[in-house]
Amino acid sequence: MITLTDVHKSFGAKQxxxxxxxxxxxxxxxxxxxxxxTGKSVMLKCILGLVTPDRGTITVDGEEVSASGDRDAFxxxxxxxxxxxxxxxxxxxxxxxxFRLLRGSLKRPRHEAREIAIEKLRxxxxxxxxxxQFPAELSGGMQKRVxxxxxIAADPEIIFFDEPTTGLDPIMAGVINExxxxxxxxxxxxxxxxxxxxxxxxxxxxxxAMLHGGxxxxxxxxxxMDTANDPYLTQFIxxxxxxxxxxxx
Amino acid sequence: xxxxxxxxPILHLLARLGAAVLGTFAAVGRLTLFTLSTFRHMLTPxxxxxxxFHALMNVGYLSLPVVGLTALFTGGALALxxxxxxxxxxxxxxxxxxxxxxxxxxxxxxxVGLMMAARVTSSIAAEIATMKVTEQIDALVTLSTHPMKxxxxxxxxxxxxxxxxxxxxxxxxxxxxxxxxxxxSLDFNSATYLKNTIDFLEMPDIVSSxxxxxxxxxxxxxxGCYFGMNSGRGAQGVGQATKSSVVAxxxxxxAANFLLTQAFFAA
Ligand SMILES: Nc1ncnc2c1ncn2[C@@H]1O[C@H](COP(=O)(O)OP(=O)(O)OP(=O)(O)O)[C@@H](O)[C@H]1O
Ligand SMILES: [Mg+2]
Numbered sequence: 001m002i003t004l005t006d007v008h009k010s011f012g013a014k015q016x017x018x019x020x021x022x023x024x025x026x027x028x029x030x031x032x033x034x035x036x037x038t039g040k041s042v043m044l045k046c047i048l049g050l051v052t053p054d055r056g057t058i059t060v061d062g063e064e065v066s067a068s069g070d071r072d073a074f075x076x077x078x079x080x081x082x083x084x085x086x087x088x089x090x091x092x093x094x095x096x097x098x099f100r101l102l103r104g105s106l107k108r109p110r111h112e113a114r115e116i117a118i119e120k121l122r123x124x125x126x127x128x129x130x131x132x133q134f135p136a137e138l139s140g141g142m143q144k145r146v147x148x149x150x151x152i153a154a155d156p157e158i159i160f161f162d163e164p165t166t167g168l169d170p171i172m173a174g175v176i177n178e179x180x181x182x183x184x185x186x187x188x189x190x191x192x193x194x195x196x197x198x199x200x201x202x203x204x205x206x207x208x209a210m211l212h213g214g215x216x217x218x219x220x221x222x223x224x225m226d227t228a229n230d231p232y233l234t235q236f237i238x239x240x241x242x243x244x245x246x247x248x249x
Numbered sequence: 250x251x252x253x254x255x256x257x258p259i260l261h262l263l264a265r266l267g268a269a270v271l272g273t274f275a276a277v278g279r280l281t282l283f284t285l286s287t288f289r290h291m292l293t294p295x296x297x298x299x300x301x302f303h304a305l306m307n308v309g310y311l312s313l314p315v316v317g318l319t320a321l322f323t324g325g326a327l328a329l330x331x332x333x334x335x336x337x338x339x340x341x342x343x344x345x346x347x348x349x350x351x352x353x354x355x356x357x358x359x360x361v362g363l364m365m366a367a368r369v370t371s372s373i374a375a376e377i378a379t380m381k382v383t384e385q386i387d388a389l390v391t392l393s394t395h396p397m398k399x400x401x402x403x404x405x406x407x408x409x410x411x412x413x414x415x416x417x418x419x420x421x422x423x424x425x426x427x428x429x430x431x432x433x434s435l436d437f438n439s440a441t442y443l444k445n446t447i448d449f450l451e452m453p454d455i456v457s458s459x460x461x462x463x464x465x466x467x468x469x470x471x472x473g474c475y476f477g478m479n480s481g482r483g484a485q486g487v488g489q490a491t492k493s494s495v496v497a498x499x500x501x502x503x504a505a506n507f508l509l510t511q512a513f514f515a516a
Contacts, residue, residue, distance in 0.1 A: 050387045072393040080391040086384035090376075099392050104295065150392075 001026050002047060002158070002190065007056035008214075009042055016042050017053070018214030024207070026061075029184045029191040031201050031222075033236060034211035035245060040194045041083055043211065044160050047192075048080060060158070076105060079156035083163050083194075085147035087135035093146050094131035097121060100154045120149040125175050141167045148176065152183060159183065161193040165200050177203035198237060201225075210236060212245070283475050290395065290402040300403040308369050308404070308470065309411030313418065315368060319360050320419040324352055324426025332435050344437065345445035348427035353454045354514070357420040359506055362465030365412060366498035370473040373404055374494035377477025378487040386478070401474040405467055412466025413459040420458055457513040464509060465502045472498035 002024040009017040016039035024030045032040050045051040047058055049065050058065045060074070087096050094117040100106050101113035118128045124145040135143055144167055151159055161180065165173035177200050184191050184204075195201060201208060205222040210233050218233045225237065235243030328348050335341045377400055380386050386396050424446055431437035476494035480486045 045387070048391055050390060075391055075393045078391060080388070082384045082388055084384055086388040088380075088385055088388070099394075103297070104393050 001059075001061055002192070003057075003059045004043070004047070005057045005059075007043070007046060007058060008054045009039070009046060009051065010054060015214060017046070019056070020211070020214070020216055022209055022216050022219065024190060024192055026190055027184070027188045028206045029180070029193065029204055030207045030209060031193045031195060031205035032209050032211055033195065033201060034217075035236070036196075038211050039214065040211055041162055044080070044162060044192065044194065048075070048078060048160070072105065076100075076154070077157045079151035079154065079159040081144075081147045081151040081159075081161045081164055083166075085135075085140075085143040087143055087146055087150070089135050092132050092134055093121070093138070094118065096135065096146060097131075097149045097153050099150060106154050116153060117149070120153050121146070123152075123179055124149045125172055141169070141172065144168065145172070145176070148179075155187060156189065158190045159192070161191065161195075163194055163196065165195060165197050173197065173200060174203075180204045198239075279479075280475060283478075284471060286397055287401050287405050287471060287474070290398040291406050295398065297399050297403055300399060301406060304404045304407035304470075305411060307372070308365075308407045308466070309415060312364065312368055312411075312415055315364050316361050316415050316419045317422045319364055320352070320357060320421075320423040321426040323356050323360055324348060324423035324428075325430040327351055327356065327423075328427035328430040328435065332431070341435075344427070344431055344435065345442045346449040348431075349424055349446045349450050350454065352423035352427065353420045353450060353458050355506075355510070357423050358416050358458050358461035358465060359503070360423075361412065361416045361419045361462060362469065362502040362506070363499055365408070365415075365465060365469035366472075366495050366502060369408070370469045370494050370498040371491050373470060373473025374477040374480075374491045375487060377474060378480030378490040381478060381480045382482060382484075382486055396478065401471075401478070404474055405470045408466035408470030409463055410466075412469070413462035416458055416462030416465075420455075453513060457509065460513075461506060461509050464505050468501045468505060469498050472501065 002022075004020050004022045007017050007020040008015075020043060022030075032043070034040050042051055046053050047060070047065065049071070052066065060077075063069070063074075065074070087093075088099070091099070094114050095102065097117035097120055098113040101108050101116060102110065114131070118131055121128065121130060126142065126145055126149070130138065130142065130146070135146065138146065144164070148161070148164055151161070164176050164180065168176060180191060180193065181204050183189050184206075191204070193200075193204060202222060208218075208220065208222050208225050209216050210218040210230075212232055218228060218230045220228065225233065228234070231244050235245050241247055328344055331344050331347045331351075332341050335343055335347075377386075380389075380400075386400075389396050389399060428437075428439070428442050428446070431442055432439045472494045476490040476497065480490035
C-alpha cells in the first residue's frame with residue numbers, strides 16, 4: 001500500500017505539489033490524470049525517492065520512503081517506466097531490459113538473463129532481433145516499449161508507468177494496455193500509471209486520481225468517473241477547451 | 250537619497266564579493282564530499298568490472314596516440330630551444346640532460362594531464378551530463394544501482410591506474426623526440442645522447458613524474474564525473490557542464506603540478 005500525506009514540492013519559486021493526499025491499495029491499478037506540467041511525473045519521483053518532497057510523508061507498506069533503510073531492497077520491489085524511456089544508450093537493448101538481472105541481488109547467469117529479456121521484449125510486442133540493437137537505433141515508440149520491458153523484467157511488486165502509451169499506434173497502445181492489466185491481475189502487482197489517453201484509463205484503471213493545482217482534485221473508481229460531478233474532471237475527460245481548467249499554463 | 254546612492258554600489262560590491270567567497274567555499278565543500286564519496290565507493294563492493302574495463306580502454310589505451318604525438322613534438326621542440334638557448338653561453342652540450350629533466354619532471358606529466366582534460370574529462374562530463382538530462386541516472390537508481398559506484402568509481406579508478414602509464418609513455422616518447430631532433434639536425438652522437446640522458450635522470454625524477462600522473466588522472470576523471478553529475482537541464486546544461494569540467498580539470502591539474510613540484514623538489 002502506498003500512501004502520500006500532505007506532500008509538497010516546489011522548484012525554486014514554482015510550487016508544483018501543494019499537499020497531495022493519495023492512497024493506492026496493494027494489487028490495485030491506479031491511474032493518475034491531469035494537465036501537462038501539473039507535477040504527475042514529479043509525484044512518482046517523490047515516491048521513489050528520486051525527488052525529495054519539501055513537506056509531507058510518503059509510506060510504502062507503512063514504511064517511510066525517506067527513512068534511510070536498505071534503499072536497494074526498497075527499490076528492488078519497484079519497476080519504473082520513465083516518460084522519456086531513459087534507456088542506457090551505452091548498452092544494447094537486451095542488457096537494458098535485463099539490467100537488474102545482470103548485477104546485484106537479482107543476478108543470474110547471462111544466458112538466462114538474456115532469455116528473460118527476450119521474453120519480456122516479446123510481451124511488449126518487440127521481436128527478438130531488437131535485442132542486439134542499441135537504443136539510439138530504435139524509434140520513440142520502440143524505446144518506450146523497451147523501457148516498459150525493463151520495468152517489468154524482474155517481476156516487481158509495484159510498477160510505475162509514466163505515459164506508457166504515448167507515442168504508440170492505437171494497436172500497440174491496446175497491446176500495452178492489456179499487458180498492464182495482465183500484470184496487475186495475474187501477478188497481483190500494484191500499478192500506478194500516468195496517462196493522458198482516456199482509452200487507456202478505461203482499459204487499465206481500477207481507480208482514477210486527478211491531479212490539479214498541486215492537489216488530488218478527484219479520486220475514485222473508474223466506473224464513477226463519468227458520472228462524477230466535478231467540472232474539472234468532466235472537462236478533462238471530454239477534452240473540452242472550455243471549462244474551469246485554464247488552457248494557458 | 251544621496252547617501253543611499255553612495256552606499257549602494259559599495260554594499261552591492263561587498264555583497265557580490267561575499268556571495269562569491271561563500272560560493273567558492275560551498276563548491277570546495279561539495280567537491281570534497283564528492284571526492285570522498287568516490288573513494289568510498291571505489292573501495293566497497295559491489296564492483297562493476299565491465300564498467301571498469303570500459304573506462305580503462307577509454308582513459309588509457311585510446312589515449313595512447315594523442316599522448317605519443319604531443320610528447321614527440323614537445324620533446325623535439327624542447328631540444329631545439331635548449332640548443333639555441335644554450336648556444337648563447339656555449340652550453341649546447343646540456344641538451345640531453347635538460348630535455349630529460351624537462352620532459353620527465355614537468356612537460357611529460359603536464360602535457361598528458363592537459364590531454365586528459367581535453368580528451369577524457371570532456372567525454373566523461375558530456376556522457377554523464379547527457380545521462381542525467383535524459384533521466385538515465387534516475388533510472389540507474391531505480392534499478393538499485395548507485396550512480397557513484399557504477400559511473401564515477403570505475404572511471405576515477407581507471408584514471409588513477411592508467412594515467413601514470415600514459416605519463417611513462419609520454420616521458421619516453423618525449424625524450425626520444427629530443428634525441429631524434431638532436432641526432433638528426435643538431436649533430437649529437439646517438440649513443441652519447443642516450444648515455445647522458447640515462448646517467449642524468451634520478452629515481453625521484455621518475456617517481457615524481459608517475460605520482461603526478463596518478464594525481465592528474467584522478468583530477469581529470471573526477472572533474473568529468475562531478476560536472477556531469479551536477480549538470481543543469483537540457484542541451485545547454487550538458488554544454489555548460491562539459492565546458493566547466495575541462496576548465497576546472499585544466500586549472501586544477503596545473504595547480505596540483507605546482508604543489509607536487511614544490512613537494513618533491515623544493516628543498
Ligand atoms: N528537476 C526539476 N527542476 C525544476 N523544475 C522541475 C524539475 N522537474 C520538474 N520540474 C517542473 O515541475 C513541473 C511539473 O513537471 P512534471 O514533469 O511532473 O509534469 P507532468 O505533470 O508529468 O507533465 P506531463 O504530462 O507533460 O509529463 C514542470 O513545470 C516542470 O518544469
Ligand atoms: Mg510527466
